[in-house]
Amino acid sequence: MxxxxxxxxxxxxxxxxxxxxxxxxxxxxxxxxxxAAGITRPIVYGHFDDLRGxxxxxxxxxxxxxxxxxxxxxDDLLGALTAYLHAVRSDPGTWRLVLMPQEGAPRLLGERIxxxxxxxxxxLAAAVGPGAGxxxxxxxxxxxxxxxxxxxxxTLEGYDVERILELTRHTLAKLSA
Numbered sequence: 411m412x413x414x415x416x417x418x419x420x421x422x423x424x425x426x427x428x429x430x431x432x433x434x435x436x437x438x439x440x441x442x443x444x445x446a447a448g449i450t451r452p453i454v455y456g457h458f459d460d461l462r463g464x465x466x467x468x469x470x471x472x473x474x475x476x477x478x479x480x481x482x483x484x485d486d487l488l489g490a491l492t493a494y495l496h497a498v499r500s501d502p503g504t505w506r507l508v509l510m511p512q513e514g515a516p517r518l519l520g521e522r523i524x525x526x527x528x529x530x531x532x533x534l535a536a537a538v539g540p541g542a543g544x545x546x547x548x549x550x551x552x553x554x555x556x557x558x559x560x561x562x563x564x565t566l567e568g569y570d571v572e573r574i575l576e577l578t579r580h581t582l583a584k585l586s587a
Contacts (some may be wrong), residue, residue: 415457418453418457419452419457421447422443422454422457422464422550423464423467423468423471424448425446425447426438426443426446426465427468427469427472427503427507429442429443430455430507430512431503431506431530432492433515434512434513434514435465435512435513435516436513436514438461438465439461439483440454440455440460440461440463440464440490441465454468462516463545465516465518466516466518468586469516469518469522470518470522472504472507472508473494473519473522473523473525473526475501475504475509475527476497476504476505476508476526478529479494479497479500479501479504480493480494480497480535481493481494483533483537484530484533484534484536484537484538485537486540487534487537487554488575488578488579488582489556490537490558491561491575491578492571492575494558494561494562495561495562495565495571495575496575497575498562498565498566499565499571502566505562505566505569506566507519508526509559509562509563509566510563510566511523512532527555527559529556530555531548531555533553534550534551534554534555535547535548535550537551538550538551538554561578567573577585
């Protein structure tokens, strides 16, 4: 069965992602992607003009996947953290790229990560703004995002999501007291 152009493109991006996760960005080449996908280099070039275009397409796809997995609102901070950690657990490859970018990553990846973090901070600042009782919503949002990202990294390292959430509940209860 022949693949559609979109299916082939996804296959090539999946092969690229697998190489990055296994060996880092420096290991990605058109030849390596073709070999991993079981095709020839001209087929890769038929979908991507060059290595940079391939890597940028991967970064765009993974950044979009990550953002789509995050909650739209953060009115329930514990619920938002729970959803975030479950998203990380269900798609560790994408989140490993976002939370633990490797040396040699394209500059675009850093830009996409920064834009995603800014969007999260903006949503968090709105959630902890007036009425939430926090004196500095912007700083609070940055700190909450850092806490959530560290919890996500710990999830990637094998810590149990429920263990992290239990500690979070305990800490929030102590802070509220």
